[in-house]
Amino acid sequence: xxxxxxxxxxxxxxxxxxxxxxxxxxxxxxxxxxxxxxxxxxxxxxxxxxxxxxxxxxxxxxxxxxxxxxxxxxxxxxxxxxxxxxxxxxxxxxxxxxxxxxxxxxxxxxxxxxxxxxxxxxxxxxxxxxxxxxxxxxxxxxxxxxxxxxxxxxxxxxxxxxxxxxxxxxxxxxxxxxxxxxxxxxxxxxxxxxxxxxxxxxxxxxxxxxxxxxxxxxxxxxxxxxxxxxxxxxxxxxxxxxxxxxxxxxxxxxxxxxxxxxxxxxxxxxxxxxxxxxxxxxxxxxxxxxxxxxxxxxxxxxxxxxxxxxxxxxxxxxxxxxxxxxxxxxxxxxxxxxxxxxxxxxxxxxxxxxxxxxxxxxxxxxxxxxxxxxxxxxxxxxxxxxxxxxxxxxxxxxxxxxxxxxxxxxxxxxxxxxxxxxxxxxxxxxxxxxxxxxxxxxxxxxxxxxxxxxxxxxxxxxxxxxxxxxxxxxxxxx
Amino acid sequence: xxxxxxxxxxxxxxxxxxxxxxxxxxxxxxxxxxxxxxxxxxxxxxxxxxxxxxxxxxxxxxxxxxxxxxxxxxxxxxxxxxxxxxxxxxxxxxxxxxxxxxxxxxxxxxxxxxxxxxxxxxxxxxxxxxxxxxxxxxxxxxxxxxxxxxxxxxxxxxxxxxxxxxxxxxxxxxxxxxxxxxxxxxxxxxxxxxxxxxxxxxxxxxxxxxxxxxxxxxxxxxxxxxxxxxxxxxxxxxxxxxxxxxxxxxxxxxxxxxxxxxxxxxxxxxxxxxxxxxxxxxxxxxxxxxxxxxxxxxxxxxxxxxxxxxxxxxxxxxxxxxxxxxxxxxxxxxxxxxxxxxxxxxx
Numbered sequence: 001x002x003x004x005x006x007x008x009x010x011x012x013x014x015x016x017x018x019x020x021x022x023x024x025x026x027x028x029x030x031x032x033x034x035x036x037x038x039x040x041x042x043x044x045x046x047x048x049x050x051x052x053x054x055x056x057x058x059x060x061x062x063x064x065x066x067x068x069x070x071x072x073x074x075x076x077x078x079x080x081x082x083x084x085x086x087x088x089x090x091x092x093x094x095x096x097x098x099x100x101x102x103x104x105x106x107x108x109x110x111x112x113x114x115x116x117x118x119x120x121x122x123x124x125x126x127x128x129x130x131x132x133x134x135x136x137x138x139x140x141x142x143x144x145x146x147x148x149x150x151x152x153x154x155x156x157x158x159x160x161x162x163x164x165x166x167x168x169x170x171x172x173x174x175x176x177x178x179x180x181x182x183x184x185x186x187x188x189x190x191x192x193x194x195x196x197x198x199x200x201x202x203x204x205x206x207x208x209x210x211x212x213x214x215x216x217x218x219x220x221x222x223x224x225x226x227x228x229x230x231x232x233x234x235x236x237x238x239x240x241x242x243x244x245x246x247x248x249x250x251x252x253x254x255x256x257x258x259x260x261x262x263x264x265x266x267x268x269x270x271x272x273x274x275x276x277x278x279x280x281x282x283x284x285x286x287x288x289x290x291x292x293x294x295x296x297x298x299x300x301x302x303x304x305x306x307x308x309x310x311x312x313x314x315x316x317x318x319x320x321x322x323x324x325x326x327x328x329x330x331x332x333x334x335x336x337x338x339x340x341x342x343x344x345x346x347x348x349x350x351x352x353x354x355x356x357x358x359x360x361x362x363x364x365x366x367x368x369x370x371x372x373x374x375x376x377x378x379x380x381x382x383x384x385x386x387x388x389x390x391x392x393x394x395x396x397x398x399x400x401x402x403x404x405x406x407x408x409x410x411x412x413x414x415x416x417x418x419x420x421x422x423x424x425x426x427x428x429x430x431x432x433x434x435x436x437x438x439x440x441x442x443x444x445x446x447x448x449x450x451x452x453x454x455x456x457x458x459x460x461x462x463x464x465x466x467x468x469x470x471x472x473x474x475x476x477x478x
Numbered sequence: 479x480x481x482x483x484x485x486x487x488x489x490x491x492x493x494x495x496x497x498x499x500x501x502x503x504x505x506x507x508x509x510x511x512x513x514x515x516x517x518x519x520x521x522x523x524x525x526x527x528x529x530x531x532x533x534x535x536x537x538x539x540x541x542x543x544x545x546x547x548x549x550x551x552x553x554x555x556x557x558x559x560x561x562x563x564x565x566x567x568x569x570x571x572x573x574x575x576x577x578x579x580x581x582x583x584x585x586x587x588x589x590x591x592x593x594x595x596x597x598x599x600x601x602x603x604x605x606x607x608x609x610x611x612x613x614x615x616x617x618x619x620x621x622x623x624x625x626x627x628x629x630x631x632x633x634x635x636x637x638x639x640x641x642x643x644x645x646x647x648x649x650x651x652x653x654x655x656x657x658x659x660x661x662x663x664x665x666x667x668x669x670x671x672x673x674x675x676x677x678x679x680x681x682x683x684x685x686x687x688x689x690x691x692x693x694x695x696x697x698x699x700x701x702x703x704x705x706x707x708x709x710x711x712x713x714x715x716x717x718x719x720x721x722x723x724x725x726x727x728x729x730x731x732x733x734x735x736x737x738x739x740x741x742x743x744x745x746x747x748x749x750x751x752x753x754x755x756x757x758x759x760x761x762x763x764x765x766x767x768x769x770x771x772x773x774x775x776x777x778x779x780x781x782x783x784x785x786x787x788x789x790x791x792x793x794x795x796x797x798x799x800x801x802x803x804x805x806x807x808x809x810x811x812x813x814x815x816x817x818x819x820x821x822x823x824x825x
Contacts, residue, residue: 249544
């Protein structure tokens with residue numbers, strides 16, 4: 001097994017380090033309800049991949065006697081349940097991040113709770129994840145919370161869904177039961193538009209098929225969960241085609257240097273590329289692409305790509321400040337001040353339509369309001385319902401009206417320019433997470449679509465007829 | 479008459495041309511977009527552009543630091559001289575290069591740090607070109623607080639926790655960078671990257687803001703502050719690998735060397751000065767040891783080791799079975815102790 005037991009560690013540490021310079025990073029979330037054995041599964045992954053140190057194990061042994069729910073055996077769940085008050089309640093109530101590594105990958109687990117009222121925590125954990133492990137108790141099959149976890153994973157744009165059918169030991173490692181659940185889930189996944197979920201029979205408690213292949217389930221010919229995590233192709237979530245750089249900070253140490261810093265949300269950029277700054281539409285050419293560096297010799301690179309944190313300098317002295325977006329002149333995103341968005345409400349105080357909120361999208365902070373709730377989505381039944389307000393842990397499609405135009409991309413295309421958080425103007429609390437669906441057509445007071453006069457339309461028709469060699473497009477098609 | 483006709487004709491013609499240029503531009507733009515979408519061969523090649531895990535962690539930390547500097551009025555970096563602080567300082571240099579990081583380094587000096595740490599601290603601040611502010615709790619000094627006579631809990635509370643509060647009240651920072659990692663300890667695993675503190679610097683585990691994507695909410699009322707942990711997602715191994723790859727300087731105490739040590743509180747501690755009680759000092763033996771974490775010398779356990787180079791340290795770390803914090807005497811007090819300290823305002 002490819003866990004941290006590489007023999008090179010002892011024999012040739014320098015070769016080992018060389019090998020480990022090029023690991024990939026995979027971030028995933030685990031979703032399951034209180035009794036699905038999620039904490040036990042994570043404890044098992046860490047334990048069997050030798051990520052638990054002896055002193056930690058000793059502490060668990062001590063704590064198992066005090067808080068444990070597994071009787072005599074060591075309660076691996078205690079390893080991952082962090083805060084005291086939660087431990088006393090016996091449940092995990094927040095997002096916790098865990099880490100482990102194999103020879104190929106470093107993993108960051110967002111451990112998110114399955115309890116009904118904590119949709120907000122799951123959305124938080126899912127926002128940075130590339131993969132989602134959804135636990136199903138083999139005894140009960142697809143439950144309401146399974147649907148909720150799947151819906152939220154999908155809403156937050158996670159393309160890799162792994163269904164871990166847990167507690168197989170309690171159903172005699174039955175292949176028939178596993179297939180039944182598989183069928184049940186597949187039917188439901190189709191409704192949501194989840195493509196190719198991966199199914200995996202495991203027992204976190206006994207360790208079957210978690211890190212090591214299971215002897216009790218020889219009928220299963222797939223990899224163990226750990227093998228899967230180690231080898232699953234990371235379908236590239238990063239758009240490397242459409243360059244977007246939200247300007248974060250302008251670095252001006254002296255008069256001769258003005259660098260525009262930011263993290264590339266999508267695409268690639270090269271020295272000499274023609275760029276446009278939004279919303280001003282000013283143009284220039286990239287003079288230097290500067291990577292994170294601590295010396296002048298190392299700083300310049302020919303090209304940079306998402307998600308690098310870079311600094312660009314320009315050939316012309318144009319005014320660029322925080323909140324602007326630098327794009328390539330040949331590929332300009334849409335602009336709008338009225339948007340259709342999905343909203344996950346995360347605050348006790350309900351959302352009120354037409355109330356002013358602060359919208360932080362990448363490096364922009366703009367006042368805006370939700371003018372209408374198109375519909376709420378019941379995460380348990382996936383039914384759409386009408387609504388006047390949005391309560392804690394509710395999800396809805398809304399219309400967002402901003403005080404200023406922004407350039408944007410749909411969340412499903414580019415997360416960095418299609419996501420936002422909602423902030424209370426007075427308490428400064430983070431109230432909601434939002435994902436841009438599309439520009440709201442027609443309703444915008446300053447619609448970006450160019451309007452053609454009758455004269456222009458006629459002229460266009462005339463030109464098309466009289467000068468076909470100009471290959472002029474009809475204005476109706478634009 | 480003829481003139482008017484000509485003028486009209488000219489106006490008409492220029493309109494024709496103008497609109498055509500307009501439309502041609504639109505076509506060009508559409509074609510461009512189509513071309514770039516069709517350029518599948520190029521896309522495949524582009525898709526090989528992938529950052530390694532360390533480069534991704536580096537990018538994430540730099541993103542956080544720049545966001546803080548852009549949004550806060552008065553940020554500072556809490557510098558503890560240890561390896562994590564060294565990495566954090568290096569990342570800050572990279573984030574703002576060619577400028578020096580635009581905030582000061584703050585060190586809460588308990589007066590019981592290893593002498594070598596203080597020398598290292600002063601040298602690094604000078605090299606990087608940052609302002610260094612050292613704060614010592616003078617009330618504690620007046621009371622002669624010592625970990626030997628007052629115990630680790632009281633010493634840490636007065637010299638470290640209270641000292642930090644004093645420094646924050648004095649300089650009124652609204653954002654303070656710290657080098658804590660989520661993998662260090664259980665209660666840290668749930669810590670946010672922006673950790674919100676009230677006017678009394680208290681941390682309320684039930685009242686933290688959700689953090690989504692890399693969009694951080696730095697808004698706060700006057701008097702409130704936010705602790706920022708740009709290394710949240712780094713593990714101990716990541717830190718060591720990065721130090722190795724980037725050739726980052728760290729104090730010598732991390733490397734094995736013959737040092738005078740005594741048995742104290744179940745651990746080996748180093749004799750760093752005359753303040754160690756004489757009876758204890760007399761028991762000192764020279765042993766080849768190193769330190770896995772750095773802090774106050776009477777509270778920092780040494781481990782027997784032969785690791786004299788970075789690869790050897792990493793090797794030892796990977797083969798060892800005892801986690802990093804065991805060398806710190808403050809965590810053993812009782813379970814959940816770190817969480818309690820954090821609620822009180824410990825970093």
